[in-house]
Amino acid sequence: MEEKKKGIDWSNLWKNEDWLAVWIGFILIVLVIVAHQGKLIDLKKVTPSFKWATDGQIESRIDSWNKAIDPLIKDAEAKGEPGTVNRLQALKEALAKKDRKDIASAAEKVQRIGGLPAAVATEIGGHTKAIPNKVFTADNITRAVKIGVVYLIIATIGLKLFGGVPLGKFIIGFPIVFILAWLSRFIAGNALPTDYGFEYVVFALIIGLLISNTVGIPEWLKPAVRTEYYIKSGLVILGAGILFFEIMQGGALGLIQGILVVAVIWYFCFWFATKVLKVDDDFAALLSSGVSICGVSAAIATCGAIQADKKKLSYVTGLVLIVAVPMMVIMPWIIKASGIPEIVGGAWIGGTLDTSGSVVAAGALVGEAAMKTGVIVKFSQNVLIGVAAFILSIAWTLKACKAGAAGAEKPSARVIWERFPKFVLGFLVASAVFSFLLHIDTVSATKSLLGELRTWWFALAFMSIGLETRFLDMAKMEGGRPAAAFIVAQAVNVVWTLILAYLLFGGIIFPVPDIR
């Protein structure tokens, strides 16, 4: 009775999309953990592969690969490592013969040496092993189908509880959206977009936009186009990948740099975008997270936390990925040309570049220490996604409450709670469980599968964004101002991070860290 008087409506726990996303995320996470602990399935055999490179693409890369190997051979000769020299030379011979199988096996032998040769060999081996036909093997297709079926079942149950959705149409429409998401991942899996860090989200968006703006989407497909539902489910799973102990990897220095970069650049970008370029608050917050924490995940998490328009998210995501391309090429060149110390260069790259993949690629162009430092700094910074999502969700809830209260009345705790995006709690719980409760073996064994599951939700979400967006709406997106804000903020970020990297990793305030 007491509860009824207070009016707590427990049906919110399943009638609210946020809560549903939390349960869906948790169910998938628990399934993965149970499967791992009980050794029910081989987790490595669940994720389909999307990587492929044509023979022509391999051949066109052979020259640049040789150029990457030559300095490694010189280096190994100088260090007196005959074994390394032999294996690298064997790899060069295999490259000269252009036989993909030979190249892959020679590359694998180099991988076992570790360090920079291994990084280069991983890149070569990854591309050569990715024969296009492998994507279409029955096993690989079945893996994707299985994930699709599990998602369909879980999503349908969720919507049944939610109510008000024509389930029949959803069940027919979902496979279509899923297949389109598959297609976007297939395109992104090619060597060319991989090299430039163009992720599946961009292709999902483009495919979706093309379909909705040419042939249009039929009425029966619409119930399966559910951006919010997919994105929130993915975000709860993303929480499991935000590990607080990773921030310790870079030690105190990585942490200090991470906080100083994110806090300063976030506020600068937000201030510049809102005050100078008059971009709206939501848009500015997305831009700020994209620039400062660097990354698509950060932008997606922010978008969920502040419940922003998904069109703005797609705009920012595109920006993040496009701006990263010239940076990936130019930054290593600047580091080498101006003689910036390797570790400082690595911290610079890690603090400014977008995806972990592009940090590794750009870092490897500079050297081994740069690559390692870059990855460490990047990881420390990624953890701040959780902190940012939490703070932003509270700030925006308070803001919305104030605006809604219209005047003197202070928003009550209940109103704040009602407006708070609940899935953020799921995200934080997942992060806390994976950071502090689970055994490290479980965390590392389940990491890649959870990443895969998250990726599917995001692919579905971005496909949905594309499918429900008109080109006309895109044109109305405040013109070039958000892009201008982003580019200015990114430029400031590049300079600021370089200064910090010098101060922290250059031996000026602290001794140079021992990263080899």
Add this chain to the structure above:
Amino acid sequence: MMRRKTLVIALAVLFVLSGGYVFAQKWSAETMKKIEELKSMAGAKKEMAKSMPGVTEIKAEELKSWLDQGKKFVLLDDRTKSDYEKEHIPGALRLAPDDLEPDAKAAEKLGLKKDDIIVNYCNGIRCWRSPGTIVFLSELGYKNLYWYREGIPDWIKKGYDTVEGKEVGTWKK
């Protein structure tokens, strides 16, 4: 009433049994603590300690000369089966901490004697498996433990011989 009583008793029995299961560990708490530490260091990609108390360090050159001389000792590859089958040092037997943790007899089954000279290696300075095996073996009372800390990546860099596949292989001078 009766039913509730039985239920309480059943729960109590279950509780005691589960406690018994948890405490009936094969390894001392101290050993398991060390193992957990090593695993979490590896998880955070940290370098292992430079040395271990009571364990002799051995470098690639010395290990190679032992093999060349045909010295009597056991060479242990402490890595996973798939790593071992990809490539290992000729003559190395395989014993990973992953095998020892559930089965303390695994060392004995492999034919290790307490006074054998045992050289351990794995995937280099960030690999927890060779220090892990050493931690387990020392609780079992093995005394002559050696650690080739730099492990197989260093061995390969030096250009020394390795073999591929399941076969243990023999060292050729």
